[in-house]
Amino acid sequence: MSSFWTLVSRDLKLALSDGAALGTALGFYLIVVSLLPLGLGPDLNLLSRIAPGVLWIALLLAALLSLGRIFETDYEDGSLEAIAAGPMPLELIAAAKALAHWLATGVPLALLAPLLGILLNMDLAMSPVLVLSMLIGTLAISFLGSIGAALTLKTRRGGLLLALLILPFYVPTLIFGISAVSMSLNGPDGGTPAFLILAAISLASLVIGPLAAAAALRVQIQ
Amino acid sequence: MRLSIDNLIVKRGERTVLSAVTVAVNTGQSLLLTGPNGAGKTTLIRTIAGFLAPASGTVSLEGGDPELDLAQQCHFVGHSNGVKPSLTVGENLKFWAAYLGGENAKANGARVTSTIEALGLEDLGGIEAAYLSAGQKRRVGLARLLVADRPLWLLDEPTVSLDAASATQLAKLINVHTSKGGLAVIATHLPMALERTLDLRLQPALAGAHS
Numbered sequence: 001m002s003s004f005w006t007l008v009s010r011d012l013k014l015a016l017s018d019g020a021a022l023g024t025a026l027g028f029y030l031i032v033v034s035l036l037p038l039g040l041g042p043d044l045n046l047l048s049r050i051a052p053g054v055l056w057i058a059l060l061l062a063a064l065l066s067l068g069r070i071f072e073t074d075y076e077d078g079s080l081e082a083i084a085a086g087p088m089p090l091e092l093i094a095a096a097k098a099l100a101h102w103l104a105t106g107v108p109l110a111l112l113a114p115l116l117g118i119l120l121n122m123d124l125a126m127s128p129v130l131v132l133s134m135l136i137g138t139l140a141i142s143f144l145g146s147i148g149a150a151l152t153l154k155t156r157r158g159g160l161l162l163a164l165l166i167l168p169f170y171v172p173t174l175i176f177g178i179s180a181v182s183m184s185l186n187g188p189d190g191g192t193p194a195f196l197i198l199a200a201i202s203l204a205s206l207v208i209g210p211l212a213a214a215a216a217l218r219v220q221i222q
Numbered sequence: 223m224r225l226s227i228d229n230l231i232v233k234r235g236e237r238t239v240l241s242a243v244t245v246a247v248n249t250g251q252s253l254l255l256t257g258p259n260g261a262g263k264t265t266l267i268r269t270i271a272g273f274l275a276p277a278s279g280t281v282s283l284e285g286g287d288p289e290l291d292l293a294q295q296c297h298f299v300g301h302s303n304g305v306k307p308s309l310t311v312g313e314n315l316k317f318w319a320a321y322l323g324g325e326n327a328k329a330n331g332a333r334v335t336s337t338i339e340a341l342g343l344e345d346l347g348g349i350e351a352a353y354l355s356a357g358q359k360r361r362v363g364l365a366r367l368l369v370a371d372r373p374l375w376l377l378d379e380p381t382v383s384l385d386a387a388s389a390t391q392l393a394k395l396i397n398v399h400t401s402k403g404g405l406a407v408i409a410t411h412l413p414m415a416l417e418r419t420l421d422l423r424l425q426p427a428l429a430g431a432h433s
Contacts, residue, residue, distance in 0.1 A: 006320040017308050078302025082366065085271050085298040085376075086322055222274050 003087050004096050011100030014073075021066040025105050026112060029062040033116040044121045051122035052130065052181040055113050059134060060141065060170055066105050067145040068162050070097050071153050071217065081221060090214035098146040098209055106138025129184045129191060133198060137177040140202040143209030144169050150216035172201050223249045223285040223373055225270075225405050230279035232262070232269050238427045239265045242279070245422050247407065249285075250400045252416050255409040257424035263409035264301075266424070267376050270407060271298045286373060296374040301382075303363025307352035311343060311362050314351055315369055322370035330369070337368040341391070356383040364392060367399075375399060375406040381414065390415060 015021055036054055037047055074080040074097075083093055113134055114127035122130075148166035152158035176198040184191030225247040232240040239262045247253045255263045268274045270281050272293035286295050305314050315337060319330035338347050341361055346354065351362060360383050367375055375396070381389045393415040396406050400418060408414070 002325050003321050006317065010317045010321075014306060014308060076302070077304060077306065078300055078363070079304040079306065081271075081273065081298055081300055081302075082304040082318070083321070084273070085293050085296060087294055087324070222268070 004092055007083065007088075007093065007096040008100045008103070011097055012104055015100065015104035021069055022104055022108060025062045025066050025109060028065055029058055029109055029112060030116065032058040032061070034119050037119060048121040048123065051117055051120035052126070053178050054120060055117060055122075055130065056134070056137075056174055056178045056181075058116075059109050059113060059138070060167075060174060062109055063105055063138060063141045063145070064163055064167075065159075066101070067142075067149050067166070068152065068159055070101050070146050070149040072149070075153055075220070080217075084217075084221060090217050091210045094146055094150065094213035094217060095143075095206075095210035098143045098213070101146070102139055102142035106142050107135065110134035110138055126181060126184070130181050133177050133180045133191075133195065136195075136199050136202050137173045140173045140205040141170060143202075143205040144173075146209050146213040147216060150213040150220065153217070153220045173198065176201065223283065223403065223405060225253075225374060225407070226280070226282050226284060227266075227270070228280045228282075230266075230269065230281065231277045232265055232274060233277045234265070238277075240269070240424070241427050243422075243424070245420070247405050247420060249403050249405065250418055252396060252400055252406040252408055252419045254414075254416065254419050254421050255407065255424060256411070256421065258426060261424035261426045263424055264378050267298075267378050267407060267409055268300075270374075271296055271376050283374060292374075295372055296376050297367050297370075297372045298376045298378075299363055299366065299380060300378045303359050304366065305351045305354075305359050305362050308350060310348050310350050311354070312338070312347040314362060315365055318366045319369040322366075322372070333369050337365050340368060340395075341365050357385055357388065360384055361388055364395075367395065373404050375404065375408075377406065377408045377410075379409055379411070381410060381412050 033054060040046060071080060074083065084090060110131050113130055117127065117130065145166055148162045151165060152162045155161055176194045180191040180194035180198055183194055227243055227245050230240055230243040231238065243266065245253065255266060257263060265274065269276055270292070272291070281292065283292050283295060312334065315334045316330070319334050320327070323330045323333065338344055343361065343365065346358060351359060354362065364380060380392055384392065397417050400406055
Protein backbone atom coordinates (compact mmCIF):
# COMPACT_ATOMS: atom_id res chain seq x y z
CA MET A 1 0.00 0.00 0.00
CA SER A 2 2.94 2.32 0.58
CA SER A 3 3.78 2.16 -3.13
CA PHE A 4 0.24 3.33 -3.91
CA TRP A 5 0.56 6.46 -1.80
CA THR A 6 4.12 7.05 -3.03
CA LEU A 7 2.75 7.16 -6.56
CA VAL A 8 -0.18 9.41 -5.59
CA SER A 9 2.04 11.89 -3.76
CA ARG A 10 4.58 11.93 -6.59
CA ASP A 11 1.82 12.69 -9.13
CA LEU A 12 0.47 15.44 -6.90
CA LYS A 13 3.91 16.93 -6.54
CA LEU A 14 4.41 16.84 -10.30
CA ALA A 15 1.01 18.45 -10.90
CA LEU A 16 1.77 21.25 -8.46
CA SER A 17 5.37 21.86 -9.54
CA ASP A 18 4.38 21.79 -13.17
CA GLY A 19 1.37 23.99 -12.50
CA ALA A 20 0.32 24.11 -16.15
CA ALA A 21 -2.50 21.57 -15.85
CA LEU A 22 -4.06 23.05 -12.74
CA GLY A 23 -3.59 26.62 -13.99
CA THR A 24 -5.23 25.81 -17.31
CA ALA A 25 -8.21 24.13 -15.66
CA LEU A 26 -8.82 26.88 -13.08
CA GLY A 27 -8.20 29.64 -15.64
CA PHE A 28 -10.58 28.09 -18.14
CA TYR A 29 -13.25 27.70 -15.44
CA LEU A 30 -12.87 31.33 -14.39
CA ILE A 31 -13.02 32.63 -17.97
CA VAL A 32 -16.08 30.64 -19.03
CA VAL A 33 -18.11 31.49 -15.93
CA SER A 34 -17.15 35.17 -15.88
CA LEU A 35 -17.90 35.65 -19.60
CA LEU A 36 -21.37 34.13 -19.37
CA PRO A 37 -23.13 36.98 -17.49
CA LEU A 38 -21.67 39.40 -20.00
CA GLY A 39 -23.34 37.46 -22.78
CA LEU A 40 -26.69 36.95 -21.07
CA GLY A 41 -27.14 40.44 -19.71
CA PRO A 42 -27.86 41.66 -16.19
CA ASP A 43 -30.99 39.58 -15.50
CA LEU A 44 -30.19 38.50 -11.93
CA ASN A 45 -33.15 36.12 -11.64
CA LEU A 46 -32.15 34.30 -14.81
CA LEU A 47 -28.52 34.09 -13.73
CA SER A 48 -29.23 32.70 -10.30
CA ARG A 49 -31.64 30.15 -11.80
CA ILE A 50 -29.08 28.77 -14.27
CA ALA A 51 -26.08 29.12 -11.92
CA PRO A 52 -25.83 25.45 -10.79
CA GLY A 53 -26.07 24.19 -14.36
CA VAL A 54 -23.51 26.66 -15.68
CA LEU A 55 -21.07 25.95 -12.86
CA TRP A 56 -21.39 22.20 -13.35
CA ILE A 57 -21.00 22.24 -17.16
CA ALA A 58 -18.02 24.60 -17.03
CA LEU A 59 -16.41 22.42 -14.36
CA LEU A 60 -16.84 19.35 -16.53
CA LEU A 61 -15.17 21.03 -19.51
CA ALA A 62 -12.38 22.44 -17.35
CA ALA A 63 -11.63 19.00 -15.87
CA LEU A 64 -11.64 17.52 -19.37
CA LEU A 65 -8.71 19.75 -20.37
CA SER A 66 -6.25 17.99 -18.08
CA LEU A 67 -7.58 14.42 -18.40
CA GLY A 68 -5.29 13.56 -21.31
CA ARG A 69 -2.25 14.12 -19.12
CA ILE A 70 -3.10 11.42 -16.57
CA PHE A 71 -0.94 8.82 -18.32
CA GLU A 72 0.57 10.76 -21.22
CA THR A 73 3.64 12.34 -19.62
CA ASP A 74 4.57 9.10 -17.85
CA TYR A 75 4.18 7.22 -21.09
CA GLU A 76 6.35 9.64 -23.04
CA ASP A 77 9.32 9.63 -20.67
CA GLY A 78 9.24 5.89 -20.05
CA SER A 79 8.13 6.11 -16.41
CA LEU A 80 4.92 4.21 -17.10
CA GLU A 81 6.82 1.08 -18.18
CA ALA A 82 9.05 1.21 -15.12
CA ILE A 83 6.01 1.76 -12.89
CA ALA A 84 4.23 -1.15 -14.58
CA ALA A 85 7.24 -3.40 -13.88
CA GLY A 86 6.86 -2.46 -10.22
CA PRO A 87 5.11 -3.91 -7.21
CA MET A 88 1.54 -2.92 -8.15
CA PRO A 89 -0.87 -4.32 -10.75
CA LEU A 90 -1.93 -1.91 -13.51
CA GLU A 91 -5.38 -1.58 -11.93
CA LEU A 92 -3.88 -0.01 -8.79
CA ILE A 93 -1.56 2.17 -10.87
CA ALA A 94 -4.55 3.48 -12.83
CA ALA A 95 -6.45 4.06 -9.58
CA ALA A 96 -3.52 5.95 -8.02
CA LYS A 97 -3.15 8.20 -11.03
CA ALA A 98 -6.90 8.89 -11.26
CA LEU A 99 -6.96 9.69 -7.53
CA ALA A 100 -4.05 12.10 -7.98
CA HIS A 101 -5.92 13.75 -10.86
CA TRP A 102 -8.97 14.17 -8.64
CA LEU A 103 -6.91 15.70 -5.82
CA ALA A 104 -4.96 17.99 -8.16
CA THR A 105 -7.83 19.07 -10.42
CA GLY A 106 -11.27 18.01 -9.18
CA VAL A 107 -10.89 19.30 -5.63
CA PRO A 108 -9.51 22.77 -6.54
CA LEU A 109 -12.23 23.19 -9.20
CA ALA A 110 -14.98 22.23 -6.73
CA LEU A 111 -13.60 24.66 -4.15
CA LEU A 112 -13.45 27.47 -6.70
CA ALA A 113 -17.08 26.95 -7.75
CA PRO A 114 -18.86 28.89 -4.94
CA LEU A 115 -16.56 31.83 -5.55
CA LEU A 116 -17.55 31.87 -9.20
CA GLY A 117 -21.17 31.43 -8.11
CA ILE A 118 -21.04 35.02 -6.85
CA LEU A 119 -20.57 36.14 -10.44
CA LEU A 120 -23.84 34.39 -11.28
CA ASN A 121 -25.79 35.79 -8.30
CA MET A 122 -26.02 32.32 -6.81
CA ASP A 123 -27.46 32.10 -3.33
CA LEU A 124 -24.44 31.73 -1.02
CA ALA A 125 -26.43 29.39 1.21
CA MET A 126 -26.23 26.86 -1.64
CA SER A 127 -22.42 26.77 -1.52
CA PRO A 128 -21.99 23.77 0.83
CA VAL A 129 -24.37 21.64 -1.24
CA LEU A 130 -22.72 22.75 -4.46
CA VAL A 131 -19.19 21.99 -3.25
CA LEU A 132 -20.22 18.64 -1.80
CA SER A 133 -21.97 17.54 -4.97
CA MET A 134 -18.97 18.61 -7.02
CA LEU A 135 -16.46 16.84 -4.76
CA ILE A 136 -18.44 13.64 -5.20
CA GLY A 137 -19.09 14.18 -8.91
CA THR A 138 -15.49 15.00 -9.83
CA LEU A 139 -14.46 11.58 -8.50
CA ALA A 140 -16.49 10.04 -11.31
CA ILE A 141 -15.02 12.57 -13.74
CA SER A 142 -11.44 11.58 -12.86
CA PHE A 143 -11.98 7.83 -12.65
CA LEU A 144 -14.14 7.49 -15.77
CA GLY A 145 -11.86 9.95 -17.51
CA SER A 146 -8.85 7.74 -16.83
CA ILE A 147 -10.42 5.15 -19.17
CA GLY A 148 -10.48 7.68 -21.99
CA ALA A 149 -6.98 8.86 -21.13
CA ALA A 150 -5.68 5.30 -21.33
CA LEU A 151 -7.50 4.59 -24.60
CA THR A 152 -6.15 7.72 -26.33
CA LEU A 153 -2.63 7.37 -24.91
CA LYS A 154 -0.88 6.97 -28.23
CA THR A 155 -3.01 9.35 -30.30
CA ARG A 156 -1.24 12.61 -30.88
CA ARG A 157 -3.48 15.53 -30.05
CA GLY A 158 -6.09 13.11 -28.83
CA GLY A 159 -7.99 15.74 -26.84
CA LEU A 160 -11.04 15.85 -29.06
CA LEU A 161 -11.20 12.06 -29.38
CA LEU A 162 -10.98 11.80 -25.59
CA ALA A 163 -13.85 14.28 -25.18
CA LEU A 164 -16.00 12.42 -27.72
CA LEU A 165 -15.32 9.08 -26.07
CA ILE A 166 -15.86 10.08 -22.51
CA LEU A 167 -18.42 12.92 -22.45
CA PRO A 168 -21.42 10.58 -22.93
CA PHE A 169 -20.41 8.78 -19.74
CA TYR A 170 -20.43 12.07 -17.85
CA VAL A 171 -24.10 12.74 -18.63
CA PRO A 172 -25.50 10.90 -15.57
CA THR A 173 -23.03 12.65 -13.26
CA LEU A 174 -23.98 16.00 -14.78
CA ILE A 175 -27.72 15.42 -14.52
CA PHE A 176 -27.70 14.20 -10.94
CA GLY A 177 -25.07 16.70 -9.86
CA ILE A 178 -27.14 19.61 -11.08
CA SER A 179 -30.40 18.22 -9.75
CA ALA A 180 -28.83 17.54 -6.34
CA VAL A 181 -28.04 21.24 -6.12
CA SER A 182 -31.23 22.69 -7.57
CA MET A 183 -33.58 20.28 -5.75
CA SER A 184 -31.98 21.10 -2.43
CA LEU A 185 -33.79 24.44 -2.78
CA ASN A 186 -37.08 22.60 -2.22
CA GLY A 187 -36.32 21.80 1.38
CA PRO A 188 -33.65 20.23 3.56
CA ASP A 189 -34.11 16.72 2.13
CA GLY A 190 -35.07 17.77 -1.39
CA GLY A 191 -31.73 16.95 -2.96
CA THR A 192 -31.10 13.70 -1.10
CA PRO A 193 -32.31 11.21 -3.76
CA ALA A 194 -30.25 12.88 -6.48
CA PHE A 195 -27.31 13.05 -4.09
CA LEU A 196 -27.46 9.34 -3.40
CA ILE A 197 -27.60 8.48 -7.09
CA LEU A 198 -24.65 10.82 -7.73
CA ALA A 199 -22.67 9.07 -5.01
CA ALA A 200 -23.65 5.66 -6.44
CA ILE A 201 -22.37 6.66 -9.88
CA SER A 202 -19.09 7.83 -8.38
CA LEU A 203 -18.67 4.65 -6.33
CA ALA A 204 -19.33 2.53 -9.41
CA SER A 205 -16.80 4.49 -11.44
CA LEU A 206 -14.22 4.03 -8.67
CA VAL A 207 -14.44 0.32 -9.46
CA ILE A 208 -15.02 0.33 -13.21
CA GLY A 209 -12.55 3.11 -14.04
CA PRO A 210 -9.31 1.45 -12.89
CA LEU A 211 -10.33 -1.96 -14.30
CA ALA A 212 -11.11 -0.58 -17.75
CA ALA A 213 -8.17 1.83 -17.77
CA ALA A 214 -5.78 -0.99 -16.85
CA ALA A 215 -7.15 -3.14 -19.68
CA ALA A 216 -6.56 -0.26 -22.09
CA LEU A 217 -3.06 0.39 -20.72
CA ARG A 218 -2.15 -3.26 -21.14
CA VAL A 219 -2.80 -2.91 -24.86
CA GLN A 220 -1.05 0.45 -25.11
CA ILE A 221 2.27 -0.52 -23.55
CA GLN A 222 2.77 -3.66 -25.66
CA MET B 223 17.76 -19.04 -9.89
CA ARG B 224 17.19 -19.62 -13.56
CA LEU B 225 15.38 -17.71 -16.27
CA SER B 226 13.90 -20.16 -18.74
CA ILE B 227 12.55 -19.09 -22.06
CA ASP B 228 10.96 -22.04 -23.75
CA ASN B 229 9.93 -22.14 -27.39
CA LEU B 230 8.76 -18.54 -27.29
CA ILE B 231 6.77 -17.24 -30.24
CA VAL B 232 5.77 -13.59 -30.21
CA LYS B 233 3.67 -11.87 -32.83
CA ARG B 234 3.06 -8.22 -33.50
CA GLY B 235 -0.28 -8.23 -35.24
CA GLU B 236 0.00 -10.92 -37.91
CA ARG B 237 3.78 -10.65 -38.15
CA THR B 238 5.89 -13.18 -36.27
CA VAL B 239 8.75 -11.28 -34.62
CA LEU B 240 10.23 -14.06 -32.51
CA SER B 241 9.93 -17.60 -33.73
CA ALA B 242 10.68 -20.37 -31.28
CA VAL B 243 13.31 -18.75 -29.05
CA THR B 244 14.63 -21.15 -26.43
CA VAL B 245 17.30 -20.11 -23.94
CA ALA B 246 18.07 -20.57 -20.27
CA VAL B 247 20.03 -18.09 -18.17
CA ASN B 248 21.45 -19.32 -14.88
CA THR B 249 22.27 -17.41 -11.75
CA GLY B 250 25.31 -15.22 -12.30
CA GLN B 251 24.98 -15.06 -16.06
CA SER B 252 24.26 -12.20 -18.40
CA LEU B 253 22.36 -12.92 -21.58
CA LEU B 254 23.60 -10.68 -24.38
CA LEU B 255 21.07 -10.18 -27.15
CA THR B 256 22.59 -9.17 -30.44
CA GLY B 257 21.34 -9.00 -33.98
CA PRO B 258 20.48 -6.45 -36.65
CA ASN B 259 17.81 -3.77 -36.20
CA GLY B 260 14.37 -5.31 -36.22
CA ALA B 261 15.59 -8.72 -35.10
CA GLY B 262 13.29 -8.68 -32.07
CA LYS B 263 15.66 -7.77 -29.22
CA THR B 264 13.32 -5.21 -27.73
CA THR B 265 10.34 -7.49 -28.32
CA LEU B 266 12.04 -10.30 -26.38
CA ILE B 267 12.92 -8.01 -23.48
CA ARG B 268 9.41 -6.55 -23.35
CA THR B 269 7.94 -10.06 -23.42
CA ILE B 270 10.09 -11.08 -20.44
CA ALA B 271 8.96 -7.93 -18.62
CA GLY B 272 5.36 -8.98 -19.22
CA PHE B 273 4.33 -6.07 -21.45
CA LEU B 274 3.71 -8.37 -24.40
CA ALA B 275 1.83 -11.63 -24.24
CA PRO B 276 3.51 -14.42 -26.20
CA ALA B 277 1.53 -16.25 -28.88
CA SER B 278 2.93 -19.47 -27.46
CA GLY B 279 5.77 -20.66 -25.27
CA THR B 280 6.66 -19.65 -21.74
CA VAL B 281 8.96 -17.36 -19.80
CA SER B 282 9.59 -18.29 -16.20
CA LEU B 283 11.96 -17.49 -13.38
CA GLU B 284 12.69 -20.67 -11.47
CA GLY B 285 13.85 -20.25 -7.92
CA GLY B 286 12.48 -16.75 -7.59
CA ASP B 287 9.96 -15.53 -5.03
CA PRO B 288 6.89 -17.67 -5.70
CA GLU B 289 4.57 -14.96 -4.38
CA LEU B 290 5.68 -12.43 -6.97
CA ASP B 291 5.18 -12.62 -10.70
CA LEU B 292 8.08 -12.13 -13.08
CA ALA B 293 7.42 -8.45 -13.73
CA GLN B 294 7.76 -7.71 -10.02
CA GLN B 295 11.17 -9.34 -9.85
CA CYS B 296 12.75 -7.47 -12.74
CA HIS B 297 14.11 -4.01 -13.35
CA PHE B 298 13.19 -2.74 -16.78
CA VAL B 299 15.22 0.05 -18.36
CA GLY B 300 14.01 0.64 -21.89
CA HIS B 301 14.77 3.21 -24.55
CA SER B 302 13.40 6.04 -22.41
CA ASN B 303 14.84 6.70 -19.00
CA GLY B 304 11.76 7.26 -16.84
CA VAL B 305 13.28 10.41 -15.41
CA LYS B 306 10.91 13.26 -14.54
CA PRO B 307 12.33 16.55 -15.86
CA SER B 308 10.65 18.74 -13.22
CA LEU B 309 12.04 16.76 -10.26
CA THR B 310 15.65 16.85 -9.11
CA VAL B 311 17.90 13.84 -9.57
CA GLY B 312 17.62 13.08 -5.85
CA GLU B 313 13.81 13.33 -5.89
CA ASN B 314 13.62 11.06 -8.94
CA LEU B 315 15.70 8.40 -7.22
CA LYS B 316 13.83 8.78 -3.92
CA PHE B 317 10.56 8.13 -5.71
CA TRP B 318 11.89 4.97 -7.33
CA ALA B 319 13.38 3.77 -4.05
CA ALA B 320 10.09 4.31 -2.21
CA TYR B 321 7.93 2.93 -5.01
CA LEU B 322 10.02 -0.14 -5.81
CA GLY B 323 11.66 -0.64 -2.43
CA GLY B 324 8.77 -0.49 -0.01
CA GLU B 325 8.00 0.64 3.50
CA ASN B 326 11.31 1.44 5.17
CA ALA B 327 11.91 5.14 4.45
CA LYS B 328 15.25 5.21 6.25
CA ALA B 329 16.67 2.26 4.34
CA ASN B 330 15.40 3.76 1.10
CA GLY B 331 17.13 7.06 1.87
CA ALA B 332 20.40 5.21 2.52
CA ARG B 333 20.00 3.33 -0.75
CA VAL B 334 19.55 6.58 -2.65
CA THR B 335 22.64 8.11 -1.04
CA SER B 336 24.81 5.08 -1.76
CA THR B 337 23.50 4.91 -5.34
CA ILE B 338 24.31 8.56 -5.96
CA GLU B 339 27.83 7.94 -4.64
CA ALA B 340 28.30 4.71 -6.58
CA LEU B 341 27.38 6.36 -9.87
CA GLY B 342 29.25 9.60 -9.23
CA LEU B 343 26.09 11.71 -9.38
CA GLU B 344 26.90 13.77 -6.26
CA ASP B 345 27.22 17.03 -8.18
CA LEU B 346 23.87 16.49 -9.91
CA GLY B 347 21.76 15.40 -6.92
CA GLY B 348 20.04 18.76 -6.41
CA ILE B 349 19.65 19.68 -10.06
CA GLU B 350 16.35 19.37 -11.89
CA ALA B 351 16.62 16.55 -14.38
CA ALA B 352 15.47 18.84 -17.20
CA TYR B 353 18.92 20.47 -17.18
CA LEU B 354 20.87 17.22 -17.57
CA SER B 355 22.54 16.08 -20.77
CA ALA B 356 21.27 12.95 -22.53
CA GLY B 357 24.10 10.86 -21.08
CA GLN B 358 23.52 12.16 -17.56
CA LYS B 359 19.79 11.40 -17.85
CA ARG B 360 20.65 7.90 -18.98
CA ARG B 361 22.83 7.44 -15.90
CA VAL B 362 19.99 8.62 -13.65
CA GLY B 363 17.67 6.19 -15.45
CA LEU B 364 20.14 3.36 -14.87
CA ALA B 365 20.54 4.40 -11.23
CA ARG B 366 17.07 2.88 -10.75
CA LEU B 367 18.77 -0.52 -10.92
CA LEU B 368 20.56 0.15 -7.66
CA VAL B 369 17.87 1.81 -5.52
CA ALA B 370 15.91 -1.43 -5.12
CA ASP B 371 17.04 -5.05 -5.15
CA ARG B 372 15.64 -7.14 -7.94
CA PRO B 373 17.18 -10.36 -9.23
CA LEU B 374 16.59 -9.84 -12.94
CA TRP B 375 17.80 -6.79 -14.86
CA LEU B 376 16.30 -6.18 -18.30
CA LEU B 377 18.32 -3.57 -20.16
CA ASP B 378 17.43 -2.41 -23.65
CA GLU B 379 20.39 -0.66 -25.29
CA PRO B 380 21.69 0.58 -21.94
CA THR B 381 24.85 2.20 -23.33
CA VAL B 382 23.04 4.60 -25.67
CA SER B 383 24.41 8.16 -25.16
CA LEU B 384 26.80 7.02 -22.39
CA ASP B 385 30.47 8.01 -22.67
CA ALA B 386 33.20 5.34 -22.61
CA ALA B 387 33.87 5.72 -18.88
CA SER B 388 30.18 5.42 -17.96
CA ALA B 389 29.77 2.40 -20.24
CA THR B 390 32.66 0.71 -18.45
CA GLN B 391 31.12 1.62 -15.11
CA LEU B 392 27.80 0.12 -16.22
CA ALA B 393 29.54 -3.11 -17.27
CA LYS B 394 31.11 -3.24 -13.79
CA LEU B 395 27.72 -2.75 -12.12
CA ILE B 396 26.27 -5.59 -14.17
CA ASN B 397 29.23 -7.83 -13.28
CA VAL B 398 28.78 -7.06 -9.58
CA HIS B 399 25.06 -7.77 -9.85
CA THR B 400 25.57 -11.12 -11.55
CA SER B 401 28.41 -12.10 -9.21
CA LYS B 402 25.98 -11.66 -6.31
CA GLY B 403 23.67 -14.19 -7.90
CA GLY B 404 21.61 -11.87 -10.10
CA LEU B 405 20.68 -12.27 -13.74
CA ALA B 406 20.74 -9.79 -16.58
CA VAL B 407 19.34 -9.70 -20.08
CA ILE B 408 20.97 -7.00 -22.19
CA ALA B 409 20.22 -5.97 -25.75
CA THR B 410 23.18 -4.18 -27.24
CA HIS B 411 25.05 -3.37 -30.42
CA LEU B 412 28.30 -2.43 -28.70
CA PRO B 413 30.69 -4.88 -27.11
CA MET B 414 30.58 -4.58 -23.31
CA ALA B 415 33.20 -5.81 -20.87
CA LEU B 416 30.92 -8.37 -19.24
CA GLU B 417 31.85 -11.57 -17.49
CA ARG B 418 30.00 -14.88 -17.63
CA THR B 419 27.99 -13.96 -20.70
CA LEU B 420 25.72 -16.06 -22.79
CA ASP B 421 25.18 -14.90 -26.36
CA LEU B 422 21.94 -15.06 -28.27
CA ARG B 423 21.96 -13.74 -31.79
CA LEU B 424 18.51 -13.01 -33.09
CA GLN B 425 17.70 -12.92 -36.80
CA PRO B 426 14.83 -10.96 -38.26
CA ALA B 427 11.94 -13.27 -38.98
CA LEU B 428 11.03 -13.30 -42.67
CA ALA B 429 8.77 -10.39 -43.50
CA GLY B 430 5.20 -11.52 -43.62
CA ALA B 431 6.04 -14.98 -42.35
CA HIS B 432 3.14 -16.74 -40.70
CA SER B 433 3.55 -19.61 -38.37
